[in-house]
Amino acid sequence: MFETRPDRSSEVVLVGRSNVGKSTLMREITGHDVSTGQRPGVTREPNHFDWVSEDFVVTDLPGFGFMDGVPEEVRERIKTDVVRYVEEHADEILVGILVLDGKAAVDIMDRHSGPDEVPHAVELFHFLRDVDVEPVVAVNKMDKVDDEDDRLNDICERLGLVPPWQQWPETIAPISAKRGTVEPLNEAVREHLHEAGRDDLFQFF
Ligand code: GDP
Numbered sequence: 001m002f003e004t005r006p007d008r009s010s011e012v013v014l015v016g017r018s019n020v021g022k023s024t025l026m027r028e029i030t031g032h033d034v035s036t037g038q039r040p041g042v043t044r045e046p047n048h049f050d051w052v053s054e055d056f057v058v059t060d061l062p063g064f065g066f067m068d069g070v071p072e073e074v075r076e077r078i079k080t081d082v083v084r085y086v087e088e089h090a091d092e093i094l095v096g097i098l099v100l101d102g103k104a105a106v107d108i109m110d111r112h113s114g115p116d117e118v119p120h121a122v123e124l125f126h127f128l129r130d131v132d133v134e135p136v137v138a139v140n141k142m143d144k145v146d147d148e149d150d151r152l153n154d155i156c157e158r159l160g161l162v163p164p165w166q167q168w169p170e171t172i173a174p175i176s177a178k179r180g181t182v183e184p185l186n187e188a189v190r191e192h193l194h195e196a197g198r199d200d201l202f203q204f205f
Pocket of ligand 1: 019144
C-alpha cells in the first residue's frame, strides 16, 4: 500500500490507465512537474502535490492497465492499491478525476466489455460514486478527436449517463491537458468544491 500520503483533510485525486495524460494534467493543475521519473516495472507511488497552508493535497495515483514490460500481476496490484487508497481516504477526497484518453477510451472499453468483464473506466466510475467521491471524467486528448460529440456521447452511454454529454457538465469534461485547455474540468471541479463548501480551493482550479 501507498504510505506517502501527507495528512490533509481535503484531497483531489487523479485516477486512470497509464498513458492517458495524468502527469501532463497534474502539471497543468499544479503548475509544477511533480513526476518522479518513474518507469514501467518500477514500483509506482502516488505523486502528491501538497498545500500545507490550505490543508489540501492533489494526488496523481499510479496508472494501471496495459504497460509495456509490466507483468499482469503487477498491473493488477497497482489497480488494487489505487482502489484501496481511495476507499481508505474517501472521507477526505472531495473529487475523483477519472482521466480517459478521448481518442482510445471507447475502443478500450468495448474491447473489455463482456459477460465476465467490466471495463476499468466503468468500474472506477461506479466505484467512486459508491464510496461517495464525486467523479469527474476528464476526457483528455480531445485535440486528436474529430467527432467530438459522438465520442463524448459514446463515453456517456458506457458510463450509464444518458446522452447528450452536454447534460453532464459536472461530470463530463472534454480537455486537452497538453494544450492547456482544461476549463471544462476546472468548472466541473469547482462545482463540486462549491457543493462541499470549499470555495477557498477555487484558487487551484
Ligand atoms: P500518464 O501516463 O497518464 O501520466 O500520461 P502522460 O502525461 O505521461 O502522457 C502520455 C502521452 O500523452 C505523452 O506523450 C503526452 O505528451 C501525451 N498527452 C498528454 N495529454 C495530451 C493531450 O491533451 N493531447 C495529446 N495529443 N497528447 C497528450
